[in-house]
Amino acid sequence: MVSLAHVPDIAARGLTIGYNGVKVVDKINFELAEGQAIALIGTNGSGKSTLLKTIVGLLPQLGGDLQIFGDKPGRNPKRIAYLGQFHTSGFVMPLRAADVVSMGRYPRLGLMGRMNAEDRDIVRQSMAVMDVERLADAPLRALSGGQQQRIFLAQVLAHRADLLVLDEPTAGLDVGGRERYLQAIKDELCRGASVVVATHDVQDEAALCHQVMLLAHRVVALGPPDDVLTPQALLETFGIVIGGDQKRFTVLECVHPHHEHR
Numbered sequence: 010m011v012s013l014a015h016v017p018d019i020a021a022r023g024l025t026i027g028y029n030g031v032k033v034v035d036k037i038n039f040e041l042a043e044g045q046a047i048a049l050i051g052t053n054g055s056g057k058s059t060l061l062k063t064i065v066g067l068l069p070q071l072g073g074d075l076q077i078f079g080d081k082p083g084r085n086p087k088r089i090a091y092l093g094q095f096h097t098s099g100f101v102m103p104l105r106a107a108d109v110v111s112m113g114r115y116p117r118l119g120l121m122g123r124m125n126a127e128d129r130d131i132v133r134q135s136m137a138v139m140d141v142e143r144l145a146d147a148p149l150r151a152l153s154g155g156q157q158q159r160i161f162l163a164q165v166l167a168h169r170a171d172l173l174v175l176d177e178p179t180a181g182l183d184v185g186g187r188e189r190y191l192q193a194i195k196d197e198l199c200r201g202a203s204v205v206v207a208t209h210d211v212q213d214e215a216a217l218c219h220q221v222m223l224l225a226h227r228v229v230a231l232g233p234p235d236d237v238l239t240p241q242a243l244l245e246t247f248g249i250v251i252g253g254d255q256k257r258f259t260v261l262e263c264v265h266p267h268h269e270h271r
């Protein structure tokens with residue numbers, strides 16, 4: 010019998026990513042275990058979104074090996090919640106905010122499935138976490154950019170996924186929105202979900218994530234935030250050093266047992 014106990018949620022070995030045969034980044038090696046988070050940090054155009062799209066199976070890998078839950082990318086959509094960088098659905102369809110959040114339940118329900126009381130409760134709870142309950146009946150297209158971002162984050166939470174793949178989740182969020190997002194992700198990690206997040210919020214995400222990957226069309230560094238976010242590595246990635254002092258980052262330990270809902 011094959012044991013799945015040590016199969017990581019993501020395992021990339023010698024992975025090459027890119028578009029139409031043109032490489033963006035190669036030699037990507039990392040593993041992400043359940044209940045763990047990794048932040049992808051890098052300049053504009055460094056390959057963060059490309060890696061996320063490859064992980065969720067929207068973009069074929071150009072080479073190397075990539076396993077998601079021990080399988081090929083795209084084989085387990087029910088287990089993955091993906092927040093892309095751009096949201097267009099509200100502009101092509103007349104959706105209410107609550108409809109958008111409810112879509113987070115569809116992967117579990119299937120096309121013909123109807124939401125039951127538990128699904129509706131999860132949708133309500135997810136909206137409460139992002140403090141957008143009062144916007145439930147508003148047309149998505151009538152909301153501000155930050156309000157829409159909160160709605161899409163609520164949709165991700167409503168999925169109750171095993172793996173969250175987030176592209177710049179704090180874009181457009183105000184201070185309160187960021188705090189709510191950070192707390193929500195801590196709770197998702199404690200639930201046993203894993204998280205991969207592309208971000209420009211070095212400080213916030215590093216405090217949340219167990220690993221950081223610095224990207225600049227190549228993997229500049231990979232490891233725990235304290236080891237990776239050095240002035241030298243940041244200089245190599247961004248061409249500038251952020252902040253004068255060495256920042257201290259902490260990785261949060263869960264107080265709840267993992268795997269509760271997986």
Ligand SMILES: Nc1ncnc2c1ncn2[C@@H]1O[C@H](COP(=O)(O)OP(=O)(O)OP(=O)(O)O)[C@@H](O)[C@H]1O
Nearest residue numbers: 028033051052053054055056057058059060094207
């Ligand atoms: N659809 C596409 N077809 C071809 N090339 C693309 C496509 N999308 C992105 N690229 C290229 O791939 C490279 C990596 O882009 P990617 O979107 O992964 O960057 P990113 O790190 O997410 O940047 P940002 O911080 O600006 O979101 C860039 O050079 C970009 O021009």
